[in-house]
Amino acid sequence: MTSEPRQNRAAPTVEQIRRAPKVLLHDHLDGGLRAGTVADLARTTGYRGLPETDAGELDRWFRAAADSGSLERYLETFSHTVGVMQSRGALVRVAAECAEDLAADGVVYAEVRYAPEQHLAAGLALHEVVEAVNDGFREGERRARERGNRIRVGALLTAMRHAARALEIARLANAYRDAGVVGFDIAGAEAGYPPTRHLDAFEYLKRENNHFTIHAGEAFGLPSIWQALQWCGADRLGHGVRIIDDIEVGDDGRVRLGRLAAYVRDKRVPLEMCPTSNLQTGAAASYADHPIGLLRRLHFRVTVNTDNRLMSGTGVSREFGHLVDAFGYTLDDLQWFTVNAMKSAFIPFDERLAMINDVIKPGFAQLKSAWLFPDAPATSGAAGSGG
Ligand SMILES: O=c1[nH]cnc2c1ncn2[C@@H]1O[C@H](CO)[C@@H](O)[C@H]1O
Numbered sequence: 001m002t003s004e005p006r007q008n009r010a011a012p013t014v015e016q017i018r019r020a021p022k023v024l025l026h027d028h029l030d031g032g033l034r035a036g037t038v039a040d041l042a043r044t045t046g047y048r049g050l051p052e053t054d055a056g057e058l059d060r061w062f063r064a065a066a067d068s069g070s071l072e073r074y075l076e077t078f079s080h081t082v083g084v085m086q087s088r089g090a091l092v093r094v095a096a097e098c099a100e101d102l103a104a105d106g107v108v109y110a111e112v113r114y115a116p117e118q119h120l121a122a123g124l125a126l127h128e129v130v131e132a133v134n135d136g137f138r139e140g141e142r143r144a145r146e147r148g149n150r151i152r153v154g155a156l157l158t159a160m161r162h163a164a165r166a167l168e169i170a171r172l173a174n175a176y177r178d179a180g181v182v183g184f185d186i187a188g189a190e191a192g193y194p195p196t197r198h199l200d201a202f203e204y205l206k207r208e209n210n211h212f213t214i215h216a217g218e219a220f221g222l223p224s225i226w227q228a229l230q231w232c233g234a235d236r237l238g239h240g241v242r243i244i245d246d247i248e249v250g251d252d253g254r255v256r257l258g259r260l261a262a263y264v265r266d267k268r269v270p271l272e273m274c275p276t277s278n279l280q281t282g283a284a285a286s287y288a289d290h291p292i293g294l295l296r297r298l299h300f301r302v303t304v305n306t307d308n309r310l311m312s313g314t315g316v317s318r319e320f321g322h323l324v325d326a327f328g329y330t331l332d333d334l335q336w337f338t339v340n341a342m343k344s345a346f347i348p349f350d351e352r353l354a355m356i357n358d359v360i361k362p363g364f365a366q367l368k369s370a371w372l373f374p375d376a377p378a379t380s381g382a383a384g385s386g387g
């Protein structure tokens, strides 16, 4: 028999997706809090600005408020999460819970970003913010391990594109390079704030042989992507969905790539795609219409991410679930996205390779071969986990 086993073409179940070892490159720490933690921290820190005090109501509020069709309004919701993340204790707690929650969702490697400059309101210094978040990640990794979930979390330091501290934050990322920080990013409203405003930060990082990603091609189109790559030298693109504007699909199905799209594909530029977030900010109309379907078919280096788990009510497994429903993806497709993400991570090559060969591939192989052992208990040896 030469044909592929039918089982491998079947839609993966929710449980299979959760158990699959997953990799997350684009997730905001201040967009991933548990609603209950926002409520708790508001009480203990005396933050008075919350629109709701009950955790359930708050959870619904964040999703509804972020569902506005505009990036600017989406970003307004962050004033509340950032508002309760101003002390060392709050930062440690939020970071630890982040690592725990990702691990519980089957994530084995994550790069989580936040903007240190937004956490100084109660007197913390930049380096204290970074150390608190790093300590929280280590605590969360430890707690996850106690439950049999293995995860590694690295931090990306973000500079806000409307502000003027990018060089300072880039220096901070470089100073903590071998101490929990794996790279740099810029985020915030895109229109009116092109990445070239922060060229000094990117040039500095290049001279230091460091890594960075840039939010580009989310709320603004090709010029933003072009600047991020060709002026700033980004290693990856945050979102990058608008690269679709440089791709023409004819009535006969023939595809023509413009120069920029061809460059992105030829150079294997990783696209950190975040489907649910894009629906909320109006960058895509539905999951089925999301450019990820075409970009995956054309073999762009696409990765699947959460952006903001609180505002989007999501997780990596959920994002995969939406794509499985929209495009009929199989475990092989999910493995392809996952290997793409691991190849594109900012940790050293030997570590990425070991993650792919010793964690991701064996985890998916275990899921894909489960049908051969129908009587084996479904709970033993969860993929990608275990002491
Ligand atoms: O999708 C996004 N596009 C641009 N900026 C974002 C997005 N999600 C979050 N942030 C911004 O990044 C800051 C640091 O984590 C957040 O406070 C938010 O303002």
Ligand SMILES: [Zn+2]
Pocket (backbone or CB within 6 Å): 026, 028, 187, 215, 238, 307
């Ligand atoms: Zn983002």
